[in-house]
Amino acid sequence: MKKLLLFGLMLCSAPTFSKTELTFATYNVSMEAENYMPRGTPGNSEKILIKELASGQNQQIKNIASIVKTVRPDVILLNEFDYIADPKAGILQFVKAYLKEDSNGLKGIDYPYYYYSTVNTGQPSPYDLNRDGKKENLGNDAWGFGNFPGQYGMVLLSRYPIETKDVRTFQHFKWKDMPGALKVTNADGSDWYEPDAWKQFPLSSKSHWDIPVKVGNNVIHFLASHPTPPSFDGAEDRNGKRNHDEIRFWKDYISDSDAAYIYDDKGKYGGLKPDSRFVILGDQNASPDEGNAISEGIKSLLASPKVNSELAPASKGGAEHSASNAFAKNHTAFWRMRADYVLPSRKGFQVIDSGVFWPAKGEPMADLVEKRESSSDHRMVWVKVKVQ
16 A cells, blocks of 8 residues: 655735633544445545535534534544545645635634545455455455555644644554453454454554644644444454554553554654643544443543543533433534543643534524534534643
8 A cells, every 4th residue: 555645835925922811623524435425336536526626615514514603623534535646636626615704694614724634444355354255455455444545534624834844643553562461252263354454454544643733833734534433343353443543542652651563664763742732523433431442441541630621512512412411411413422522631731622523403403413413423622621
């Protein structure tokens, strides 16, 4: 897999650091090809999203843009935004055609800086990874589930400069190289994956990125990922175990003592420097309280002494959607689970507010999340902090 690192620096001045309050967000936007064409349609590719972006008229994307314009995050991670190699056809077109202009009474918002890169979804493997007797290269036999390379990709948008030379990516970190990795086995204890496949298997189903953003004199590390759903497997729980270890990666990466084994795609070892400011962003596909994930992964991340997880984002719409569920106010997906997270470090920030964009019925903009096709099956999650 040839790696392409793509980033943007448009000729536009960034906000000054007179602003002491910042808003960070994550949003699984469902802007992947099979959101617009039936799943399994022959020839599905990133060209589907390119077409919808070029039109400037896709209503689902317009609604997503309205949500972004309303919350107005300073930095936002978009999950499930298909990888498009040419930024002019991809992320720049999204900003130009959907975000920058005023619309429906909402002021446009610009993001002069962005980062994205290749991911493991849809990257073909030569192995029968799901052991159904077929070597199909893609789908369940890709290194991350996807029907074409780059499906379900990620993009970070920022109003502040990205320190591109210091970005670290971990797309090719091998799962086997994580100490204590949850190895996948059959009922008899034998290995699920054949030796050559396990030797090459990447930990990340998409990628893990450490993206430093310069805000005034401070650098904030945005730690972006989108672990595999812990479903769509069997008793071996191969996706559940991978989800756990993908989440554990960040817990180890921010630790002062557990990150020595980690290496990035340039061969540099080690984790985040002590006392760094960071924000963990992404659809983690796991809840500490519900669902079928191995919950110790997300629980241990939330419990890290370096993470401020005390003010869990909530919404009236989520509470209303599952009125009998005690955890519903913190749900971030219409399928009733907290899956998406914005986790700032204790170092350098005071959390002053947070939320999930999910208006209750009858409230303004509730129509933007009324149906799956209105915007996404996920909701935007945001946290506002005061920089210290």
